[in-house]
Amino acid sequence: MSVYDIDATLPDGSVDSLPAGTNVLITGPAMVGKRELAFQLLAAGHEEGEGVLCVTTSASASTMLDEFDRRVPTLDRDRVAIVDCSGGDSQQAIREIATERVSSPGDLTGISISTAKLVQRFSERDVSNIRHGLVSISTLIQYINLSTVFKFLHIYTSRIEDTNGLGIFTLDSTSHDPKTVNTITSEFDCVIELRETESGRDVRVKGLPGVSRSWQKFE
Amino acid sequence: MGESDTPVVLVVEDEPDVAETYRRWLQSTYDVRVAVDGAEALSVVDDTVDVVLLDRMMPEMSGAEVLREIRDRGVDCRVAMVSAVDPDFDVIEMGFDEYVTKPPVRDELFDTIEGLLERADLDDDLQEYYSLVARRSALETEKTQSELAASDEYDDLVARIDQYREIVDEDLGDMASDTEFVGAVREIMNDQGDGL
Numbered sequence: 017m018s019v020y021d022i023d024a025t026l027p028d029g030s031v032d033s034l035p036a037g038t039n040v041l042i043t044g045p046a047m048v049g050k051r052e053l054a055f056q057l058l059a060a061g062h063e064e065g066e067g068v069l070c071v072t073t074s075a076s077a078s079t080m081l082d083e084f085d086r087r088v089p090t091l092d093r094d095r096v097a098i099v100d101c102s103g104g105d106s107q108q109a110i111r112e113i114a115t116e117r118v119s120s121p122g123d124l125t126g127i128s129i130s131t132a133k134l135v136q137r138f139s140e141r142d143v144s145n146i147r148h149g150l151v152s153i154s155t156l157i158q159y160i161n162l163s164t165v166f167k168f169l170h171i172y173t174s175r176i177e178d179t180n181g182l183g184i185f186t187l188d189s190t191s192h193d194p195k196t197v198n199t200i201t202s203e204f205d206c207v208i209e210l211r212e213t214e215s216g217r218d219v220r221v222k223g224l225p226g227v228s229r230s231w232q233k234f235e
Numbered sequence: 236m237g238e239s240d241t242p243v244v245l246v247v248e249d250e251p252d253v254a255e256t257y258r259r260w261l262q263s264t265y266d267v268r269v270a271v272d273g274a275e276a277l278s279v280v281d282d283t284v285d286v287v288l289l290d291r292m293m294p295e296m297s298g299a300e301v302l303r304e305i306r307d308r309g310v311d312c313r314v315a316m317v318s319a320v321d322p323d324f325d326v327i328e329m330g331f332d333e334y335v336t337k338p339p340v341r342d343e344l345f346d347t348i349e350g351l352l353e354r355a356d357l358d359d360d361l362q363e364y365y366s367l368v369a370r371r372s373a374l375e376t377e378k379t380q381s382e383l384a385a386s387d388e389y390d391d392l393v394a395r396i397d398q399y400r401e402i403v404d405e406d407l408g409d410m411a412s413d414t415e416f417v418g419a420v421r422e423i424m425n426d427q428g429d430g431l
Contacts, residue, residue, distance in 0.1 A: 128420040129327060132413040136324065166368070167361040167423040171407065171416070178410040198372035199365075 020147065020182040021064065025056045026208070027232045030221055034206070036145075039173040039183035041153075041201060044210030045190040048217065051075075051151055053210065057184045058147045059087045067095045067138045069131060070149035073121040073156060076104030081113060095143055097134040099127055122159035124168045135179070148176050152186040153200060162196060169203050210234070241266045242285040242352055247276040247301065248317075249293045253338070257288065260341050265348070273301040280305055284312045286351045288335070288344070291318035299329050306330055311425070313351040313418075324413075332418045350408055350415070357406040357422050364399040367392055 019033040026032075034040065040057065042050045058068045062084075072080050077100040085091050097114040101121045114137055116130035131148070138146060150172070156165045169185075176183040185204070189197050201207055206223040211231070219234035221227050244265040248254040254269050261267045268284070270276040273296025280287065287305070291298040302314055315333040316326055322334040332354070335347050371392045374383065383389045408415045 125417070125421050125424050128417045132327065132417055133324060136413065163362065163365045163369075164423060166365045167358070168420060170361060170364070170403065171410070171419045171423070174404065174407055175410040175416045194376045195369070195372045198375055199369050202368055202372065 020061055020066075020145070022057055022060045025053070025060055026219060026221065027234055029228075030219075030232065031224060031227055034182055034224075036180040036182065037177040038205050039176055039203075040185065040206045040208060041204040042184065042186045042208045042210065043189040043197065043201065045212070046188055048210045048212050050186040050188070050210060053208070054149055054151055054184050054186050055083050055087060057182075058149045059084055061145065061147060061182075062088045062091065062095065064145075065095070065143070066145040066147060067097065067143040068147050068149065069097045069099070069134050069138070070151065071099040071127055071131065072102055072149075072151055074102050074152070076100060076102050077113070077115045077117075079104075094141060095138070097137065099130040099134065101127060120159065121155050124156075124160070124164070128172070145181075146179070147182045147184060150183070150185045152188065154186075154188040154191050157192065157196070162199070166199060166203070169200065173203060242348075243268065243283055244348060245270060245276065245280060245284045245287045245312075247273070247287060247289045247293070247298075249290060253290075257344065260344060261348075264345070272296065273298075276301050277304055280310055280312065282311045284310070285355060286348050287312055287314040288317055288348075289314055289331075290337075291316050291320070302330060313355060315347050315351060327414055327417050330421070331414075332421065333414055353406050353408065354415075354418060354422055357403070357419060358425070360399065360403050360406055361423060364396070364403050367396045367399060371396060 019035055021033050023032050042053055044050050058070060062068065068084065070080060077098040080098050081096065084096055093113045099116050099118060101118040114134055116133060118126040118130055135146065153165065173183055187197065187200055204223070206221065209220045211218050217234050218231040220229065220231045222229050242265050244261055245268045246254055246257045247270045248257065249272055258267050258269060268279060270279055272293055289298045289301055298316055305312070305314060313332040315335055316322065316331040317335045317337050317339065319337040321336065326334045333347055333351055335343060374389055378386065407419055410416050
């Protein structure tokens, strides 16, 4: 595996695949569709036999499972795994897919142990190409100080890089000051910005060689 | 670290022959201390110890119990479990930083100790790296492109960030390894007071 296909997720002519080991940050204001885009990018390789491992800080595991079910009608439940730190009730999802619960988004050690366990489960089933989601970094910053979140992101993105995965993270750019957003952004290979204008939604992709850095319509 | 710059390794091992073998291998490189059981380990372990090689199966007190007590006391050291049983995921969950399969070969023991000593620097190096990146972000938010282009401070920061990123990545080791990955996260969480 050298690339992850993201066919038709972003506007025509921008990007249709990402190299293995890439970490992507999706930023933008609230309600602009960051989470939606993250799910699309995570689900895009499902039919190729890839795995999805998503850390959720606010939505419960069952909500996440519903989201994936909506996008992939033939969802193979053995290739979806969730680390749920939302504290929400996810009994149903726990029965259906591999779920690890962590008591708080601030327990980064617990999150890392859980993701390592779930990756191990995937490898027992020969699922080696994994898309890793973390939705969202903004919640982590509410629970622990910025320097620790930054350090964790450095470690976690290195982990994704060293295992040839694909990382998809989200950050609400309006919940934090510009300096914080800039500091977090600098840890990522690729940043996808979303914005809402009077004429509709735009997207801009930064950090990929040969890809235009200008705003494009994104409906 | 001990009084000199020689790293201190505490070997906790109830079989005297095995403990002696480790000592012979390690003593030219490290300041080696030996404890024959859990109780003795707990009476000698302190912040001067850099790495503990802890036998899993010991009479009286198990390796896991000794580890828990070391963590509860907040001793700043890294602990590798030495186990004849092929270690499972529970080793990571118990809070060990690394494991070595018993009987270890000499090079393996050295690699484990060296890896843990590098990891000991991770939090400080990442903290410095973070401070530099945060400073650069502040400049980028406050200044225009042309001001940045003319700023020596900015150039210097960018160079130091590159330098520290390399240092940090060296400390990190192989993040494809589950134990090294979880160990690295545990290392940055120690200061938070809620790391395992």
